[in-house]
Amino acid sequence: xxxxxxxxxxxxxxxxxxxxxxxxxGRLMSELPAGSMLAVSMSEQACRDWLADDVSLAAVxxxxxxxxxxxxxxxxxxxxSLTSLGIRCRGxxxxxxxxxxxxxPILDELAAAAPTAKAAPSDIGFHSTLHGTTFxxxxxxxxxxxxxxxxxxxxxxxxxxxxAVREGTLFVEVGPGTxxxxxxx
Numbered sequence: 001x002x003x004x005x006x007x008x009x010x011x012x013x014x015x016x017x018x019x020x021x022x023x024x025x026g027r028l029m030s031e032l033p034a035g036s037m038l039a040v041s042m043s044e045q046a047c048r049d050w051l052a053d054d055v056s057l058a059a060v061x062x063x064x065x066x067x068x069x070x071x072x073x074x075x076x077x078x079x080x081s082l083t084s085l086g087i088r089c090r091g092x093x094x095x096x097x098x099x100x101x102x103x104x105p106i107l108d109e110l111a112a113a114a115p116t117a118k119a120a121p122s123d124i125g126f127h128s129t130l131h132g133t134t135f136x137x138x139x140x141x142x143x144x145x146x147x148x149x150x151x152x153x154x155x156x157x158x159x160x161x162x163x164a165v166r167e168g169t170l171f172v173e174v175g176p177g178t179x180x181x182x183x184x185x
Contacts, residue, residue, distance in 0.1 A: 010126035017115035028106040035097025036075035041088035056100035059154040069100035111143030132158025
């Protein structure tokens with residue numbers, strides 16, 4: 001949802017289109033089976049050993065901070081294993097296994113529901129967490145982009161490092177906590 005809001009603020013989506021799409025996306029996701037997500041103190045490379053058909057890499061937030069996502073049973077199994085190995089992990093309070101293979105059943109419908117990006121010039125940059133880079137052209141912000149965004153890992157670390165930090169740069173986290181803001185320090 002943050003990426004949709006970011007595209008709106010950057011002038012790539014109208015507020016109405018962003019809100020309608022976020023609501024449709026939420027409805028589609030709510031129809032999926034429940035799932036779980038697990039924050040792990042491991043690198044992306046170390047996480048690869050834990051991936052399976054029912055477990056996906058959902059986010060790379062920092063060098064040693066990733067999120068795994070998948071079925072409740074699989075995530076609980078991994079949490080027990082990692083805890084027994086002394087690896088810090090914490091279950092996230094979520095209803096579904098976002099950014100995982102569990103999203104596959106809705107991807108076509110999500111792509112079809114995606115708004116058309118407008119090519120409005122803006123002084124506000126848009127940093128894609130799908131690509132982990134500055135987004136320089138709205139012509140790629142289409143249904144395929146949003147479907148991939150729902151399924152593939154959030155590349156927060158790469159997106160964050162793609163931002164040219166200047167004196168006076170301010171990061172504001174809009175959401176239920178300060179987890180991501182802490183990663184900018």
